[in-house]
Structures are given as structure tokens and as C-alpha cells.
Amino acid sequence: MSQKLLVRRAAVLGAGVMGAQIAAHLVNAGVDTVLFDLPAKDGDPNGVVTKAIAGLAKLSPAPLASKSLAETITPANYETGLEQLRDCDLVIEAIAERMDWKQDLYKKIAPFIPAHTVLASNTSGLGINKLAEVLPEELRHRFCGVHFFNPPRYMHLAELIPAKSTDPEVLEGLETFLTSALGKGVVYAKDTPNFIGNRIGVFSILAAIHHTGTFKLGFDEVDAISGPLVGRPKSATYRTSDVVGLDTMAHVIKTMADTLPDDPWHQYFKSPAWLQALIGKGALGQKTGAGIFRKAGKDIVVVDLDTQDYRPADRGAAPEVVEILKLRNPAEKFQKLRESQHPQAQFLWATFRDLFHYSAYHLADIAETARDVDLAIRWGYGWSLGPFETWQAAGWKQVAQWIADDIVAGKAMSSAPLPDWVFDGREGVHAAEGSFSPAKNAKLPRSTLPVYQRQRFPDPLLGEVFAPGETVYENDGIRLWTDGDDIAVASFKTKMHTVSDAVLDGLQEAIGIAEQKFKGMVIWQPKEPFSAGADLSGALAALQAGKIAEFEAMVANFQATSQRIKYSLVPVVAAVRGLALGGGCEFQMHSARSVAHLESYIGLVEAGVGLLPAGGGLKEIAVRASQAAGPGGDVFAELKKTFETVAMAKVSASAFEAKELGLMRAADKVVFNAYELLHIARQEAAALADTGYRPPLPARRIQVGGDVGIATFKMMLVNMLEGRFISPYDYEIAVRIATVLCGGEIDRGSLVDEEWLLKLERQHFVELAQQEKTQARIAHMLKTGKPLRN
Known part of the structure; x- marks a missing residue:
């Protein structure tokens, strides 16, 4: 032990x-x-x-x-x-x-x-x-x-x-x-210069620099083809160097040159003249405002090696290369890249070939297994697949043969031979039983250290499959599953885990099953986000077709689902990771407990699309304010803490900030490792159940801010309007948010029940949804992904 x-x-x-x-x-x-x-x-x-x-x-x-x-x-x-x-x-x-x-x-x-x-x-x-x-x-x-x-x-x-x-x-x-x-x-990592991540990652940048020159491509062209199109971050190759800092890049390259004299690729471990020239001018990248790229007004310009000056960064990926990269089959994709005469395709084949060659040649010196290399590159550089996974997916034997052919033909960056194990008849380095270790000449499984037993679904490598659990119930919107224990897990099946009618109906059904057969239920998604909120496209279609009654029924069903979560007889725990917006935020507000990964970006963002939260979110804020103020206390002071969060559609920059914004509760848990989130949420549900969980009693005496509260919020908003911080339409939406939070135009300190507040939410939501400006905002968000300030 x-x-x-x-x-x-x-x-x-x-x-x-x-x-x-x-x-x-x-x-x-x-x-x-x-x-x-x-x-x-x-x-x-x-x-x-x-x-x-x-x-x-x-x-x-x-x-x-x-x-x-x-x-x-x-x-x-x-x-x-x-x-x-x-x-x-x-x-x-x-x-x-x-x-x-x-x-x-x-x-x-x-x-x-x-x-x-x-x-x-x-x-x-x-x-x-x-x-x-x-x-x-x-x-x-x-x-x-x-x-x-x-x-x-x-x-x-x-x-x-x-x-x-x-x-x-x-x-x-x-x-x-x-x-x-x-x-x-x-x-x-083994004790070798630059360890694993930077040894392989920086080599891939050096290979890109070398081949950029060979195929006479612009830096912007290289970034266009070496980013998301090949499963890498938007910052691709040269923008990444700008973010890291060109002086830091040069330092790391020099470290490789000084400490790896016997590396067969040693001749490439030097900063090119253009990099030295930029550093000499003090253009070190993002930190100095200029590097390989810089902003010129609203435009981005890029260094042009021919003119030794900046030009507009407007060279993108060639359509024929984009077509190749869109191919689903990796083997076909690599074959087409290798056969194409287009310089961009040639560049991609050459950089992948040399990366595979380098990684295989050095695997035994730098790491215990191929898994360590692939995970280091994925986790340290943000690639969707590591070098060995990419090679294996493209067909191990065929690609190995192509690399060997290119080495013989003198096309590869180094004439060093590929190691013998590459050609021992294998189909790759990763399999269900483990990943290849050259030192042990065997596939080694993942670590059995107890901390990893908390990870039900670790980050999977190619060839690894983790049992999906046994399905208990499924519809078009959700899947309810179990590992044979007392806790059921509900996962959404929609794109971005948006909330559709099928998700609403499915959740209500799932809670009914959980109450009968399980101790508790967790809402958890296998991948980020937790939920991007309501399905706007479905909502917009109903509105534009003039189906107002149908639209109102959907809103009522949304509220009914939130209430079903809150008043479930078994604890429902929300396991939040990534975005939890709008309805996603409301579901976690209504759960018995939220367990959120540190990088959870939570917000009631409906104002951004010309609406207000109507899945019970405003009602829940009003209930919490009344409880915090206590009988006869100052409800307005409590509401004020969260009003701006909702009216300005603020999104938390972490789970801790979500607590500060009033969107998560003090008792909610923050988890640092995303792969432990499901385990901790299940533990939390089980602990709540084992300590005699009962849902809260219905809130029938909610003290509200009333007409005085609304008038006070309006005064704050008029100042923002006059200072041009918000548009007249933002003002109108915010007044409606204030109206719902304060329980409508009734006496300050009046007592209402949840149904009263839910009805107010619905009424204002449906009225806003019929406005032209709101429909324009929704359409703009669906088209561009950005809010429209009309």
C-alpha cells in the first residue's frame, strides 16, 4: 500500500x-x-x-x-x-x-x-x-x-x-x-531533454517549419490546413508559436540543439533566419502584440518571407485539399494526401510522415509506452489524436511501408531507419489490452493505481472501449443507464445536449423509473457540454408557424420537468462539465445537488436571445431570495445579487464563480478532474439517499419584492440605458425579468407560491417570443452563434 x-x-x-x-x-x-x-x-x-x-x-x-x-x-x-x-x-x-x-x-x-x-x-x-x-x-x-x-x-x-x-x-x-x-x-516521462510533450510537439513544429519552406507555403496557409481540419486546435502551428512566445520557441529549439547532439534530426534543430529576425525586432508573438501574425485594425496580417513584410492573412486551405481532409476513412485520406500533387497536400503528408518516423524512432528512449506519447500530445497540445493513434487509424502496415519508401527515396527529413518492431506484423500499438512498450516488447495495460478506479470513462485511446452500462430506458432524447448499482444515470442524446421535447419527456419518465427502482439519479453527459440550453431551432419554427399554443405548452412542459427534478422522491444530482446554459443551468438549479467540474461555464443567457429564463430559473432565484431574507427580511437586497447576472446574460468563468453569481449553491461540490465527475456525482447521490433524503416541501409562502422592487430595478436600468450600456430592447427584457423576480405588480412583501411565479415566467416568455426583435435575435444566434444587440 x-x-x-x-x-x-x-x-x-x-x-x-x-x-x-x-x-x-x-x-x-x-x-x-x-x-x-x-x-x-x-x-x-x-x-x-x-x-x-x-x-x-x-x-x-x-x-x-x-x-x-x-x-x-x-x-x-x-x-x-x-x-x-x-x-x-x-x-x-x-x-x-x-x-x-x-x-x-x-x-x-x-x-x-x-x-x-x-x-x-x-x-x-x-x-x-x-x-x-x-x-x-x-x-x-x-x-x-x-x-x-x-x-x-x-x-x-x-x-x-x-x-x-x-x-x-x-x-x-x-x-x-x-x-x-x-x-x-x-x-x-524518461529523463531525456524536453521529456515527451515538448520533444514530440516541438519536433512537429520544426517539421512544419522545414516543409513550409520546401513547399513554399504562407504561414497563414499552413495554419489553415494544420488546425481543426486535422483535429488540432484553432491556433494550429504558427499561431501556437505566437501564443507560446517566439523567444520561448527559440529557447526550446536551442535546448534541443544543445542537448541532443546525436539525434539523427539534429540538423533541423535551429531557429530559421526569419524567426531570429522577428525576435531581433522584439516581435515575440501575442505578448508583444506582433509576431508571425499581428492585428492591423480589424484585420489580421501575417509575415511574408518573399517581401520581408506583413501582408493580409487571407490564404486559406485549397478546396481540393479540404475535400480530402473531409474523407471519413483515414486510410483513404492519407493515400489521397500522398498521391496529390497539390503543395498543401504534399506538406501534410510530409509533416505526418516525419512526425510518425520521429515518434517511432525515439519511443524507446523517451517513454515506457506509446500511450504515454499519445496522451502527452493530446493533453499538452490539444490534438484530438496522438501521432501513434493517427498512424494506426490510417492503416499501420501501409503507412509504415510508405514511410520506409520515402526514407529510401531520400524524401524523409532523416535517413535513420524505422525500428524493427514497426514491421513485426503488427496492426498498430494500441489495443483493448494495452499499449506497446518497446522495452518490455509487450502491450502494457493502464495504471492500476487506486485513483484511476474513480474514472469510469477515462480519456479513451484508439482501440480502447469502456462498457457503456446497461440501458434501463431510452427515447430519442435521453438514455437512462446503470452499472448494476443503485444509482441510475441519465445522458442526453441531442446535439450539444440541447433540451428538446424528447429530452423533457424522457427526463420525466426517467425520474419515475428512478423513484421505483433506484436510490438516486445523476444527469451526466459523456462529453462536454452539460447542456447548451433549449432547442432554439425547434422553438423558432413553432413561433414562425404561429403555433403559439404549442409553444406555450412546450414552456409549461419545461417548467414541469424542472419541478419534477426538484420534487423527485430520490435525489437527482447534476454532474456539470463545460457549458450549462439556459435550460441546462435551470436543471442544475433544480437538482438536489450540483457537482460541477472546475471548468464549468454556467449562465442564464436567455436575455441574449431576447427571452427570459422560463424553465423555473427565475422562480428558483425568487424562492432562494425569500429563504435567505427570512420572514419579513429584505428580499430586494437578496434579489439584487443575482438580477444583473440574469439581465446581462452573464456566464461564470469557473464553477467557483457560478457560486459567486448565485447560480450554484454553497453546498454544491466543485471537482477538479473531469474524469472523476461521474464517480463523485454518484457518491453524492448515494450519500444523500443513505442519509434519508426527502425533497424540499413545496414553497407556498414566498415573500416577493413586488411593485417597489420592480420600480427600484427600473431606476437601475434607466441609468444603464442612458449610459448606453444596454439597448432599449435590452431594457424591455430586463424590466420583464425584474417583474417576474419580484412577483409582478403586487404589494411589496406579498406572499405567493411557486405556481404564481411559474405562470409569470410563462406569460412574459411567450409575450417576448412573439416580438420581431426576439425572433431576429434567435435567428441571428442560430446562424452565427453570436448574440445580436438590436
């Missing part, structure tokens, strides 16, 4: 961009954290760190899940603060990438590090064994590398790099902590 790593307090050494963001993510996770740096030359000795903590608020995307967390980070410096290390259980060093600086710091801190504490270096490529040499013998067993990817809050990957002396138990404890507490996907 491995030792649990108990982290009450952690220290991060180095308050640069990376160190400060790692500290931010530790406090996101509720870890008391001290952030260290050099003492300031004058004034407050902790000034360097204090400034870095203040800088966290300006970074985008935000490293902190709530702005208020900044003040929980303790600033310290290496001269006066080292005593604070004595009560830290985990120390992460994240100073600049220089061996001598890191080693000097280790010598300085070693006497202050307690006998149980784990020390880890967040280096992106320096030798872990070399770093360990200066540590005292007893500390070497508790030292390893842990490489977070930037930005640490959002990037799933954390590479764990053992030194020869690291205790396996220390690694298992840290792996468990990184997985559950910080929500990471952990991959073990």
Missing part, C-alpha cells in the same frame, strides 16, 4: 509567469500556498512576489478560479522566508531554466525541507538526475520532475519525471495528488 501524500501546505519557488500560475492553481484546489522569489531591492522584501500575485488578475485566460483567491497566496523571499518551508509538504521549484541557478537554490533550501516533504522541479527539459546531484542523500528519494503545461489551470497534462533515486511511493503519492486534487492527466 503506497503512502498517501498529504498536502496541507505547499511552496512554489519562483514567481515568474509559470510559478505564479502554479501557485494560483494550488489555491484554486484549496491548498495553502507560499510563493517565493528573490528579495526586492528596496521597499517590502516580498515586493517581487506581491507584484506577481497582483499580475495574476490581468492574465487571460484567468489563472485564478475566483479573483478573491489571490489574497490567500502567502508572499515570501529566499532571504527572510525560508523558515516557512519547514511546514510545507510539497515544494515545487519553477525558476528560470538554468541548471546552475536551480542547483544553487537547492543547496540553499535543502536544510529547511522536512523529512517527509516532496521536492519537484517544474523544468520543461533540464536533466532531473543532474539536478538531483546537489541534493543531500535523504532528499534525493523525495525529488522528481513535474512539468506542468502552460496555462497550468487549463492544460490537462502534467509530466512526471523520476530521477534514478526517486522512491516509487513518492511518485505514486504525487501522481494521486496531481490527478485528484489538481485535476491533471499524469504521464511518466
Whole structure:
């Protein structure tokens, strides 16, 4: 049984961009954290760190899940603060990438590090064994590398790099902590320069740079064909370099050149002249406002190597290449790319070929299995498939033969042969039983560490299938399933998990089944989002056809479903991940408990499409305000906290912020690892059931803000209208939202029931839906995905 790593307090050494963001993510996770740096030359000795903590608020995307967390980070410096290390259980060093600086710091801190504490270096490529040499013998067993990817809050990957002396138990404890507490996907890397993610990822960028020149393509053309069309992020190749920073890119390339002299691809490990020229001009990418790309007014311009100047970034993917990339069959796609004479197709084949070649050649040196390489690239670079998965999907043997042919013909970047195992008759490296390990010459299964037993559906690799559970009930909108335990799981089948009539009817049916046969029910989707809200296209069609009664019946059914969730005799728990908008937000508001992944973006956004929340969301806010105010209390003060959230269609930037906005409750849970969400939601449902769950009693005496509340909200809105923060139509929608929240034009402090508020919601929703401006907003949202401010 491995030792649990108990982290009450952690220290991060180095308050640069990376160190400060790692500290931010530790406090996101509720870890008391001290952030260290050099003492300031004058004034407050902790000034360097204090400034870095203040800088966290300006970074985008935000490293902190709530702005208020900044003040929980303790600033310290290496001269006066080292005593604070004595009560830290985990120390992460994240100073600049220089061996001598890191080693000097280790010598300085070693006497202050307690006998149980784990020390880890967040280096992106320096030798872990070399770093360990200066540590005292007893500390070497508790030292390893842990490489977070930037930005640490959002990037799933954390590479764990053992030194020869690291205790396996220390690694298992840290792996468990990184997985559950910080929500990471952990991959073990060998102690080789740049580890796995950057070794393969940066090589793929170097191959793209090389072939961009060979096939004489523009940087914008390369980005057009190497992004979403091939299952990679929108930032594709060159925009990614701009985001990372061209100086950082050049540094990583230089590290590869300096530390990998024997790599058969060594001749390509150099920054091209154009990259050096941009760095020389101070055009370092996104952080300086210009790099390979820059904004010129509203337009984007790109560096043109022929003219040595910027030109409009208007070269896209060639239609014939797009047609090839749209092919469903990967084998056919790769064959067509290889056969095509178009330079863009030739570029894609060449970059994939060299990536496969490089990955296979180096697999044995850098990783234990092919799984580690594929997951590192997916989690660290955001690709939908890793290099080995892509190769296997395209037909292992045929692609291997093509690569070998190209090596012989001198077309590949290196003449190094493919390893023998590539040609041993295999059909690939991944299968249901595991992934190939060259060292063991066998397919190794996934880790059996207890933390992974919480992941019912881990991120699947090609060839891996996880049993879908036994279907209990299904219609066109939802599937209700079970693993044979006491908790049923309802998953939506619609696109973006929108709420259609079939989803509404299905949920009501599912709750009936759960009440009869199960202890509880969880609403969970196998993939993000949780739910993008009501099915707008269906609603718009009914409106335009003038079927108002049918439309009103749909709204009533929506409210009935929310109420069915709230008053179910077994606890219904919402497991939220990604977007939970409109109706999706309302369902989680009505559930017995919400369990939300940290990256949950929750909002009642109906105002953006000219409507108001009418799935019981406004009613629920009014009920909560009345309960919080207490008999005879100030309901308006409570309503005011959430009114702007709804009227301005605000969406939370994290699950913590959803609590601050009043869209989640204090007792709702926040989960850091998305793959643990289902497990925790089921546990929560079971715990509620086991402690004698009963639904709340119907709210029949809800105190409302009434006419005075509406008048006060109107005064706030008039100021916003006059300041041009909102349009006249925004004003009209917001007044209706205020009217429902305050229970209508009745006396302040009147007592109403839920049905009264639901009827108000329905009435105003149906009236708004018939307005031309609302229908224009809905149509615009369906067409462009963006709100129309008319």
C-alpha cells in the first residue's frame, strides 16, 4: 500500500509567469500556498512576489478560479522566508531554466525541507538526475520532475519525471495528488531533454517549419490546413508559436540543439533566419502584440518571407485539399494526401510522415509506452489524436511501408531507419489490452493505481472501449443507464445536449423509473457540454408557424420537468462539465445537488436571445431570495445579487464563480478532474439517499419584492440605458425579468407560491417570443452563434 501524500501546505519557488500560475492553481484546489522569489531591492522584501500575485488578475485566460483567491497566496523571499518551508509538504521549484541557478537554490533550501516533504522541479527539459546531484542523500528519494503545461489551470497534462533515486511511493503519492486534487492527466516521462510533450510537439513544429519552406507555403496557409481540419486546435502551428512566445520557441529549439547532439534530426534543430529576425525586432508573438501574425485594425496580417513584410492573412486551405481532409476513412485520406500533387497536400503528408518516423524512432528512449506519447500530445497540445493513434487509424502496415519508401527515396527529413518492431506484423500499438512498450516488447495495460478506479470513462485511446452500462430506458432524447448499482444515470442524446421535447419527456419518465427502482439519479453527459440550453431551432419554427399554443405548452412542459427534478422522491444530482446554459443551468438549479467540474461555464443567457429564463430559473432565484431574507427580511437586497447576472446574460468563468453569481449553491461540490465527475456525482447521490433524503416541501409562502422592487430595478436600468450600456430592447427584457423576480405588480412583501411565479415566467416568455426583435435575435444566434444587440 503506497503512502498517501498529504498536502496541507505547499511552496512554489519562483514567481515568474509559470510559478505564479502554479501557485494560483494550488489555491484554486484549496491548498495553502507560499510563493517565493528573490528579495526586492528596496521597499517590502516580498515586493517581487506581491507584484506577481497582483499580475495574476490581468492574465487571460484567468489563472485564478475566483479573483478573491489571490489574497490567500502567502508572499515570501529566499532571504527572510525560508523558515516557512519547514511546514510545507510539497515544494515545487519553477525558476528560470538554468541548471546552475536551480542547483544553487537547492543547496540553499535543502536544510529547511522536512523529512517527509516532496521536492519537484517544474523544468520543461533540464536533466532531473543532474539536478538531483546537489541534493543531500535523504532528499534525493523525495525529488522528481513535474512539468506542468502552460496555462497550468487549463492544460490537462502534467509530466512526471523520476530521477534514478526517486522512491516509487513518492511518485505514486504525487501522481494521486496531481490527478485528484489538481485535476491533471499524469504521464511518466524518461529523463531525456524536453521529456515527451515538448520533444514530440516541438519536433512537429520544426517539421512544419522545414516543409513550409520546401513547399513554399504562407504561414497563414499552413495554419489553415494544420488546425481543426486535422483535429488540432484553432491556433494550429504558427499561431501556437505566437501564443507560446517566439523567444520561448527559440529557447526550446536551442535546448534541443544543445542537448541532443546525436539525434539523427539534429540538423533541423535551429531557429530559421526569419524567426531570429522577428525576435531581433522584439516581435515575440501575442505578448508583444506582433509576431508571425499581428492585428492591423480589424484585420489580421501575417509575415511574408518573399517581401520581408506583413501582408493580409487571407490564404486559406485549397478546396481540393479540404475535400480530402473531409474523407471519413483515414486510410483513404492519407493515400489521397500522398498521391496529390497539390503543395498543401504534399506538406501534410510530409509533416505526418516525419512526425510518425520521429515518434517511432525515439519511443524507446523517451517513454515506457506509446500511450504515454499519445496522451502527452493530446493533453499538452490539444490534438484530438496522438501521432501513434493517427498512424494506426490510417492503416499501420501501409503507412509504415510508405514511410520506409520515402526514407529510401531520400524524401524523409532523416535517413535513420524505422525500428524493427514497426514491421513485426503488427496492426498498430494500441489495443483493448494495452499499449506497446518497446522495452518490455509487450502491450502494457493502464495504471492500476487506486485513483484511476474513480474514472469510469477515462480519456479513451484508439482501440480502447469502456462498457457503456446497461440501458434501463431510452427515447430519442435521453438514455437512462446503470452499472448494476443503485444509482441510475441519465445522458442526453441531442446535439450539444440541447433540451428538446424528447429530452423533457424522457427526463420525466426517467425520474419515475428512478423513484421505483433506484436510490438516486445523476444527469451526466459523456462529453462536454452539460447542456447548451433549449432547442432554439425547434422553438423558432413553432413561433414562425404561429403555433403559439404549442409553444406555450412546450414552456409549461419545461417548467414541469424542472419541478419534477426538484420534487423527485430520490435525489437527482447534476454532474456539470463545460457549458450549462439556459435550460441546462435551470436543471442544475433544480437538482438536489450540483457537482460541477472546475471548468464549468454556467449562465442564464436567455436575455441574449431576447427571452427570459422560463424553465423555473427565475422562480428558483425568487424562492432562494425569500429563504435567505427570512420572514419579513429584505428580499430586494437578496434579489439584487443575482438580477444583473440574469439581465446581462452573464456566464461564470469557473464553477467557483457560478457560486459567486448565485447560480450554484454553497453546498454544491466543485471537482477538479473531469474524469472523476461521474464517480463523485454518484457518491453524492448515494450519500444523500443513505442519509434519508426527502425533497424540499413545496414553497407556498414566498415573500416577493413586488411593485417597489420592480420600480427600484427600473431606476437601475434607466441609468444603464442612458449610459448606453444596454439597448432599449435590452431594457424591455430586463424590466420583464425584474417583474417576474419580484412577483409582478403586487404589494411589496406579498406572499405567493411557486405556481404564481411559474405562470409569470410563462406569460412574459411567450409575450417576448412573439416580438420581431426576439425572433431576429434567435435567428441571428442560430446562424452565427453570436448574440445580436438590436
